[in-house]
Amino acid sequence: MKTDSTPCGTGPKYSRKTADERREALLQAALRCIVRLGVEKSSIRAIADEAGVSVGLINHHYGSKEALVAAAYRHVADDLLSQIESRVAACDGGPRERLSAFIDASFSPVVLNETLFRAWLAFWTLQAQSPEVSAVHKERYGAYRQVLEKLFAQIKGDAEAGAMSPRMAAIGLSGLLDGLWLEWCLEPETFTPAEGIALAERWVETAIDDPGSL
Amino acid sequence: MKTDSTPCGTGPKYSRKTADERREALLQAALRCIVRLGVEKSSIRAIADEAGVSVGLINHHYGSKEALVAAAYRHVADDLLSQIESRVAACDGGPRERLSAFIDASFSPVVLNETLFRAWLAFWTLQAQSPEVSAVHKERYGAYRQVLEKLFAQIKGDAEAGAMSPRMAAIGLSGLLDGLWLEWCLEPETFTPAEGIALAERWVETAIDDPGSL
DNA sequence: TCTCTTGTTGAACGATTGTTCAACACCGGG
DNA sequence: CCCGGTGTTGAACAATCGTTCAACAAGAGA
CATH class of the missing domain: 1.10.357.10 (Tetracycline Repressor, domain 2)
Structure with a gap:
């Protein structure tokens, strides 16, 4: 995925966050996606991309897409x-x-x-x-x-x-x-x-x- | 004798209808599906199944699913x-x-x-x-x-x-x-x-x- | 009865969906 | 310094989507 660090590729590939922080970030990303794309086009991949994380994180932190959308x-x-x-x-x-x-x-x-x-x-x-x-x-x-x-x-x-x-x-x-x-x-x-x-x-x-x- | 091995039910596999009749039947089937399942679950296959026809007929008579739903x-x-x-x-x-x-x-x-x-x-x-x-x-x-x-x-x-x-x-x-x-x-x-x-x-x-x- | 038109079939296709999970890598405590 | 736990990755997967199209067959006219 994308890393917002130095272009010379020696930086960390991602930064670890606490569960609460990540859940909040994912929720905000989901909201931005829903507002911009609409719900039907807000796929797991679109939300993950918006949050700058990989697709697996959403099910890891919310269990399912439905739970994230409800939140x-x-x-x-x-x-x-x-x-x-x-x-x-x-x-x-x-x-x-x-x-x-x-x-x-x-x-x-x-x-x-x-x-x-x-x-x-x-x-x-x-x-x-x-x-x-x-x-x-x-x-x-x-x-x-x-x-x-x-x-x-x-x-x-x-x-x-x-x-x-x-x-x-x-x-x-x-x-x-x-x-x-x-x-x-x-x-x-x-x-x-x-x-x-x-x-x-x-x-x-x-x-x-x-x-x-x- | 023209009867084949199947014991019974060797009738026509389907009945041909005029374009207008079939369009009307597909439209009614689509409405029943939309009301019962909702749009997002009313797939081409569900509508075709409801109408008792195969999936290809919808695009044949309406050009696209979107046109059928609009109708x-x-x-x-x-x-x-x-x-x-x-x-x-x-x-x-x-x-x-x-x-x-x-x-x-x-x-x-x-x-x-x-x-x-x-x-x-x-x-x-x-x-x-x-x-x-x-x-x-x-x-x-x-x-x-x-x-x-x-x-x-x-x-x-x-x-x-x-x-x-x-x-x-x-x-x-x-x-x-x-x-x-x-x-x-x-x-x-x-x-x-x-x-x-x-x-x-x-x-x-x-x-x-x-x-x-x- | 044969032919020809055409309504109909349904397997196949490529795109996209949500979910899984083994491998990976960050980072704090030893 | 290294080690282990755990937050994170992303390819793989199965399901489903709308669409296509070559092949099939129903039914009317000859």
Whole structure:
């Protein structure tokens, strides 16, 4: 394989690392591959090459490719939600402003990303077959909706008029955000991120302003 | 006497069919495979086996596996949209009532179907790698949104007050319907179809009633 | 009945996949 | 300095993929 040492070939052929270090390096390499190539093209060899190691290391440290991919997905899901939450937390306004921050974050390039979408597609597909992946989905998606529901509940607490129930408002906004994300990733020319934000904001206004029967 | 050594079953080894018949049979077999096994496991051999023919027939009639899958996508998408449109056409009310019929149809068991969802996941996944599948998506999704946009335009024509532009209203409703469909298929316990209908209806009311800046 | 068209077969091929494992080499402790 | 354990290598392997194509045979027309 490649060695990043002197060209005169007297350096070590590889450097030994601890199991934890190597596992982390392999996971990062897998993520880079998945993002760049998509999951279906992220073969053992592509990931090993990206990490600068040989193919055997992956099965040595993770037991199977599936275990590595599952670990990578968990990492991505955790990272994405925490990134959105940090942008919400950074907002110093009230719940209504924090909800807008959530929407803005949902239409930021970090989320509106075709490669991320491809990873998510693979995640959804795997969910039907792997109970472990399915559990990760349920856990992460529950947390996602919970954040929205709390924000709506706080807004409702502030307002006087009766509004849509926080649960229904959160389900609606979550669906709208996911649907727009889906359609944008499949065909980015359909609408702009700014238009998506405007649509989501309109939903929020509807949910909190109108006296609702939901 | 022309009977050979085999005791029975000396009938024809296969039956010849017209190109159209065989293409249709292969397409149906491909759909059954995709729904049951998923795309990644629906190999040429699995589809051929499902159709009861040999592997060579697929490339003979479709040129490539990609073309067959694209045709299957088109078939499913056509069927789904025409089913929805027929229910809309069966509604004898005005555009507003027809829009409600569209929403009702979108939450009917025909659409809210996990196997259909798995097929759709497969098509979305292939869309990233296959220009042919991507073209089919663009065409079918455009038609889908066009139906919604026309209904919103007719409603706007009827109403006096300014409302959201038909294009934005259609994009929003399309996103909401797709997002809710996605989330329901991934986790049906989250909300009921009736709640989904109520959310979509709420969006329509927002789009046509409020004087909008969109 | 014979012929000819053509739908159909299925073995073969090359590419690629995830996995294995004996050999190798780095590096800390003797 | 050398030695042993262990992190690492990479060729080999079996399975599977989509595609090809020469050979076969079904069935209609002569």
